[in-house]
Amino acid sequence: MAITPDQNSMLNEFNGLIDNDNLAPGFKKGQILTELPDTSNIGEEIYLKAAENMYWHMLFTDEDEKFPWNYLGGPLLSNRTSSVTTSSSAYQTTNSPFITCSFSGVYNFYFGAASVTQNAVGDGSYVRTGLHRNGSFLGETISRTNFNGASPASHFGEAESKEFIKNEVGQVRYKVDGGVVAHTFYSIYIKVEPLRIG
Helix, strand or coil: CCCCCHHHHHHHHHHHCHHHHHHCCCCCCCCCCCCCCCCCCCCCCEEEEECCEEEEEEEEEECCCCCCEEEEEEECCCEEECCCCCCCCCCCCCCEEECCCCCEEEEEEEEEEEEEEEEECCCEEEECCCCCCCCCCEEEEEEECCCCCEEEEEEEECCCCEECCCCCEEEEEEEECEEEEEEEEEEEEEEEEEEEEE
């Protein structure tokens, strides 16, 4: 499709809003990087490689001195595991999904599971997924099962925004309590959205 004169005028106007002279020395508009630059100017934008074939669009601002790069867009990091059964009331790590944060920053973590109780005895039976950082508990989702029988459950949670140091691991673990004899987690997931990094 050909670009009309009006569209061309709009493109020129948009491109004029991006000042290449405002970029730090050695960096160009839209540059793809694997590490954050040592020096940057306010308003600078980059594409940062978050994982294989995954890139985040980042903007440098002065709003947060510790984490000055703000997330503008790009895919969330995600991991998912499936089909694990437990009757343990302690958080389990076998076949539990995790994500390693490649950059220090503040992240939103989304996590949960789709699962079914094989046998629940007594009212008030619960299954849980818990978010952990390098093994330390941060928060959990809870789903109540039906009384005395099989019960499908989907439980979803969003942890508060959490600060992670580079290479720290976010992991979703799982457990049961309150009279659950056995519970199968068919899909346990974790998704990570950056807010600010530095």
